[in-house]
Amino acid sequence: MANIIGLFISYLRFERNRSELTVKRYERSLRDFETFFTEKDSSLSWSAVDADIIREWMEKMMDKGNKATSVNADLSAVRSLFRFALSRKLIDCDPARLVTGPKKQKTLPQFVKEREMDELLDGKEWGDDYNNVRARTIILLLYETGLRRSELTGLNDNDVDFVSRQVRVTGKRRKQRIVPFGDELEKALRQYIEVRDKTIERQCDALFLTEKGQRISGEKVYSIVKENLTFATSLKKRSPHVLRHSFATALLNHDAGLENVRLLLGHESIETTEIYTHATFEQMKRVYKDAHPRG
Numbered sequence: 001m002a003n004i005i006g007l008f009i010s011y012l013r014f015e016r017n018r019s020e021l022t023v024k025r026y027e028r029s030l031r032d033f034e035t036f037f038t039e040k041d042s043s044l045s046w047s048a049v050d051a052d053i054i055r056e057w058m059e060k061m062m063d064k065g066n067k068a069t070s071v072n073a074d075l076s077a078v079r080s081l082f083r084f085a086l087s088r089k090l091i092d093c094d095p096a097r098l099v100t101g102p103k104k105q106k107t108l109p110q111f112v113k114e115r116e117m118d119e120l121l122d123g124k125e126w127g128d129d130y131n132n133v134r135a136r137t138i139i140l141l142l143y144e145t146g147l148r149r150s151e152l153t154g155l156n157d158n159d160v161d162f163v164s165r166q167v168r169v170t171g172k173r174r175k176q177r178i179v180p181f182g183d184e185l186e187k188a189l190r191q192y193i194e195v196r197d198k199t200i201e202r203q204c205d206a207l208f209l210t211e212k213g214q215r216i217s218g219e220k221v222y223s224i225v226k227e228n229l230t231f232a233t234s235l236k237k238r239s240p241h242v243l244r245h246s247f248a249t250a251l252l253n254h255d256a257g258l259e260n261v262r263l264l265l266g267h268e269s270i271e272t273t274e275i276y277t278h279a280t281f282e283q284m285k286r287v288y289k290d291a292h293p294r295g
Helices: 004-015 020-040 051-063 068-087 114-123 130-145 149-153 183-199 218-229 240-253 258-265 270-291
Strands: 166-170 176-180
Touching (some): 004 068, 020 051, 020 068, 051 068, 114 240, 130 183, 130 218, 130 240, 149 240, 240 270, 258 270
16 A cells, blocks of 8 residues: 555645644644554554554553543544545545544643733843843734744744834644734834844745754743743743733734634634633633732
């Protein structure tokens, strides 16, 4: 049989126009499953796999301590490949349709309080060297626009419109959206660009650059955010996505409509955005308990 994973990955990349992060994640999951069933029985192929083998693979992952969210993401990749293979007549049946993933435990998104963000952005001593200016600008941009980490690293200079005060964002599945920004972020971006252009020899059109002039990596952005959020919050999770949660929660706490927040975040479904209403309700309950004399 042809390299079924290779065919599927090409389909995702060139026909479905999926992001490189998604493609790599799918391929990693599929290679893991293929290794599992070939080690179990070297004669097995994708066309001979049945639902029981998929369930055994999932059980193995759960036994290793993988969370339901992670297992379901891997299962989603396997399901997608089987649907693709069936549509191309590479297999005769789809065993994954008989498999149900583990139930996910719903958790509320973690977010940094507005007061804590104010203390970080306004109270912390930020230097005027390139690394400090870049770090503060990245954190402010994530907090003020709600961008995903990959969306930030994908920004180019021409994505920022200072006249209209808006940034053009390329999100999941390369869908574009426009996100506005305010005075403070405009000032920070202009200062950053000025320092960058005086300090760094540019090698590409990326907005955020490494010291060598290359596009900044997602890992570096994660490191910058994690290091600086340590000064602001006691949350165990201190990632760029926490700032995305903080952005959405702050908007809803200040009466922004759910549909507006959905559009700004680039969510396809309003159900995805609704989890932030639960987060703000939990915050409201804590405020009530602390503030009311008989709470």
